[in-house]
Amino acid sequence: MSHNSFGHLLRFTTWGESHGPALGAVVDGCPPGIGLGESDIQPFLDARRPGTSRFTTQRREPDEVRILSGVFEGKTTGTPISLMIENVDQRSKDYSDVAKAYRPGHADYAYDAKYGLRDYRGGGRSSARETAARVAAGAVARLVIPEVQIIGWVSEIGGDPIDPAAFDEAEIGRNPFFCPDPAAAARWEGLVDGARKAGSSLGAVVECEARGVPAGWGAPLYAKLDADLAAAMMSINAVKGIEIGDGFAAARNTGEGNADAMRPAPEGGEGPQFLANHAGGIAGGISTGQPVRVRVAFKPTSSILTPVETVDRSGQAAEIVTKGRHDPCVGIRGTPVVEAMMALVLADHKLRHRGQCG
């Protein structure tokens, strides 16, 4: 029962604070014989890396990953894979105000209430910087499930959604928003720029789809694939909601409208052909062979320039403005993190399924 571990047969543990010397992940249970080097991980870290556009925090971190164990002659050995990323651009002086007063919406007060002390520099352990370790671990997980393709994108920023009809997967990598709709991406430039200049922040919705997941992954009842995905996504900083398939829209539908009817597979196909995917590829907690689909709600970061009423550590009234360097919309860089968590959950369940069902 590690507070900082996730997964069962493929299990990772992360460590590190925003302004400590380094952060990292230990990935345990990875099958042996898989080709793995830093270059398999780095591209995913680069996608999450801060400071690459004016729409993200200006903290400059190279986020170079180092593999410290578990690989021999270019292949995984079945022993734990230790991944480390050094922090290089900490500016701890930015946080003197935070040491004294609690930033509303951040974990400051809750950490103090729980632990009696906290590393306030950049949010310490509660900083989204920790997600770099998840992305590194997720890159390993992807190699465990080569049959699966995972694609994430931002589908809404500040209440402005993409046009589903304009969805073009190739666009996702062409703009700084992981946006599959070029028109929305253009609108979001202004939107996010406006928030940034005003010292405000915006929420976002990230969607993620995993294709190629075979039927049969997941395990009822308390290791349901969707329950594990819900936990995985909700553990990401700033996430406040999660939907599988139609999610809350299903609650407004009827049984007929929500049915994913089936037909025999076309010649040569395997499994049934589904006529819809309201369920998001999961029934009874087990994958159906359809694409697994999740939607994740990111709140706007609480780091804003507008002064907010708060209290200090001694309980006295205070007012706080969060300076430092922050993302005006944390959901954007959340996209590679959502993908990583999807990969980690699926890889774990592939191994679990193999273990129980052979």
Next chain:
Amino acid sequence: MSHNSFGHLLRFTTWGESHGPALGAVVDGCPPGIGLGESDIQPFLDARRPGTSRFTTQRREPDEVRILSGVFEGKTTGTPISLMIENVDQRSKDYSDVAKAYRPGHADYAYDAKYGLRDYRGGGRSSARETAARVAAGAVARLVIPEVQIIGWVSEIGGDPIDPAAFDEAEIGRNPFFCPDPAAAARWEGLVDGARKAGSSLGAVVECEARGVPAGWGAPLYAKLDADLAAAMMSINAVKGIEIGDGFAAARNTGEGNADAMRPAPEGGEGPQFLANHAGGIAGGISTGQPVRVRVAFKPTSSILTPVETVDRSGQAAEIVTKGRHDPCVGIRGTPVVEAMMALVLADHKLRHRGQCG
């Protein structure tokens, strides 16, 4: 890593199928010295019990719980508490069609794909009957957290929401819908009756609030209180979405709009006074002392009388109509289940917090 267990210091394991002789839960880790008898559990089972109104399934189950271990002279002993509920009103002949063809939207196909066989009678293990075991376990959990009050209600059926301004907690127990708004309850009568008569089904949204949770429960990063709640809720049959606090609405808000500002506690109070609760009582995965709030989306059950295209076990085309006895709106009876899972998560985190932080 039990597929059928949940929780860590307070951990429960459930077993049983819809049409087996019995179902049950083993609750492990309950603190010693707590007064416990069947009468502490039965009222919660009665609230979830089927057949109490025409708006739920007509299966008649007394759902009488028996405590088989872990209690001596009326008090918990710290050893595992075994709870058993016998099934008495199985009608397995209703399910002959289900044995042959897969009901779309149900777990039939996924179970067969995973296990190569399934107990098709009433959905077997994937039946919502299993939730009786959760409700029984949840009743034990409530006794572990006497400082917490948990209140659940249905806030929307078939897309028709309650009026938040009309919220009256006392109403919840006065109608068969766990509805806090009498006007909505009246409307829902017609709505659910219509669905029932048409052999259709409706989705619903259940909300749940836990009051009295002190600041400090929960554990970053992968045992966050909200992550555990998300897993707990998503593991309930028919659930497709979960929100903490404002959930998806937060994704459409700004940092200013979403801030839960704080003020010094009024004379004699403890902790800060929060001016809003957009966060739903959790920050950084740790409780803040505010009410913990979740919203849970239940899809309409897939058991409907409209024929749906499907395939049979040999992959041939078929059409299926789900007869049997079913809830026209599973979200209604989901309310006590959501409450139970809330209690189980909170009780576990109370013990974990005490373990780590003394």
Next chain:
Amino acid sequence: MSHNSFGHLLRFTTWGESHGPALGAVVDGCPPGIGLGESDIQPFLDARRPGTSRFTTQRREPDEVRILSGVFEGKTTGTPISLMIENVDQRSKDYSDVAKAYRPGHADYAYDAKYGLRDYRGGGRSSARETAARVAAGAVARLVIPEVQIIGWVSEIGGDPIDPAAFDEAEIGRNPFFCPDPAAAARWEGLVDGARKAGSSLGAVVECEARGVPAGWGAPLYAKLDADLAAAMMSINAVKGIEIGDGFAAARNTGEGNADAMRPAPEGGEGPQFLANHAGGIAGGISTGQPVRVRVAFKPTSSILTPVETVDRSGQAAEIVTKGRHDPCVGIRGTPVVEAMMALVLADHKLRHRGQCG
């Protein structure tokens, strides 16, 4: 982290007290499609059953097992298997003395120190009666590893060992001591009878060998096969020591004397041929393909008729004589329990190996 569960992919949870209405086990993670009925379990319970000879406790329990879930049409379904055994011959009045004063060597004082109360009837949860649940679970585990043969025997009672040269496996079932040496069995009759009549008790050593375990089960470092076996055996009532292979004798040997040299397998064989098995079939925590061997030390039960100095619940001096019905040598009936734990550990590791290494 259940206190009362063991195993990972194949995981069982036990519940029940000596004088409660029943006891049982929930076996989770069993692969689907395995033929299973009560008759696959009952013979192992019968071997452990009390009251079958004058050398064991005279409590008369039929120990009839009932399968309550997880099996459909004679086959496991992959869902949790609930096993229940009713208690029928409790005589709780025998334990009035035990309620007041602590029996030295028993768990009485420790339970009170931990929990503040205890079910004193027959030792409550700390009674060896709980091992019936393990034996039932172990019978399921055996079906998961049909390639493995598990044989246990008593190799020493009261310091009187068998003659290894006289080892005859066929003898084990022919005497009430699970003794493979008929001459030793004859001597033990007198030895155990003497202890029984004197109200004394004797310790014993149980050995267990698993043949047919393929190379590769187990997982370094904290899920080593030998570490899991050590935990499994040490969790059995009255066990105080565990050895793998040569055990403590290895500590008195040299590297040369302790080497298990290898040769190429004879024509048609698989894996190397080992020239010795000092290691007990495990190297680096992983099975080598040789028989897995353990030795387990059982202390003499502390239930004796000789008065012993003790204290009562209020801390006052007292003297206690343990009447009730007890085994003069608990190691004897420990043999099927050791076998069961061996089966449970191996079955779990078979599934874990398959999960990680395919």
Next chain:
Amino acid sequence: MSHNSFGHLLRFTTWGESHGPALGAVVDGCPPGIGLGESDIQPFLDARRPGTSRFTTQRREPDEVRILSGVFEGKTTGTPISLMIENVDQRSKDYSDVAKAYRPGHADYAYDAKYGLRDYRGGGRSSARETAARVAAGAVARLVIPEVQIIGWVSEIGGDPIDPAAFDEAEIGRNPFFCPDPAAAARWEGLVDGARKAGSSLGAVVECEARGVPAGWGAPLYAKLDADLAAAMMSINAVKGIEIGDGFAAARNTGEGNADAMRPAPEGGEGPQFLANHAGGIAGGISTGQPVRVRVAFKPTSSILTPVETVDRSGQAAEIVTKGRHDPCVGIRGTPVVEAMMALVLADHKLRHRGQCG
């Protein structure tokens, strides 16, 4: 279910290979507010460090630990503590023979059988070098249980035991053998020197006692304190046997002889006064307040200069001599490792007890 983690509320995960760039441990669940710096850990690593006398391996490793996370302003924060030790004196060329043929008694063959490949340099993950990470983690655990004093010593080398009557705790630190009996230490010099010069190796027995453990730690049935200690000790390289209290000697005793009678505590004392400690401080899996005592058997290392018959990776006959740098008696440096595991198990159970029983 991490293969490379141990513990529940206080849980550590280790990573690293003998000849990789570094090794380390992540300690999760440590209570907050505990003063912790590298200087609290280094002395324990120094005690285990190789190359300090001619009786241990001549590999020269400074074993300098670095704390990478979880500490802020000199105090633990409740977040994971990442500990790293760099490897500096690898000589991988020594291991060319090992790459080809399996060293009998080592994990070489078992790793290849399990994983299909292995890092053969210095034994890779199966090297006792990993125990440095345990010792570092154990030093943190000691700070969690300041009420407990843990003392380990070697009580036997090569079959030559200490004289219990000559036990002098102050002697333990005065000789290179952790030997409490100066006469035995003098004899062992010749014994170990002889083995070293002959290219042979010797087994040893390590004992460890924890004083000050209050009554009530441990949790029946599968988290018994002794079961967890057994797993902890058996997971150490080269360990083949474990005894709690009298261990195997108890199997040769009678109920009267093995009784730990109790008397009221002397004026002002707490708990009963025990007249003996055959049980080793644990009854029913729970501590009794007496010293917790374990004995651990270390086999002689299989790295010897005498040629041994073996097979190579292609299954052909071979002969192997293990050159490299090795300990002639691994049990000696095992002493600080046994102490560390004792601390880790006790600290975990302290927190678990506090969690369940408050």
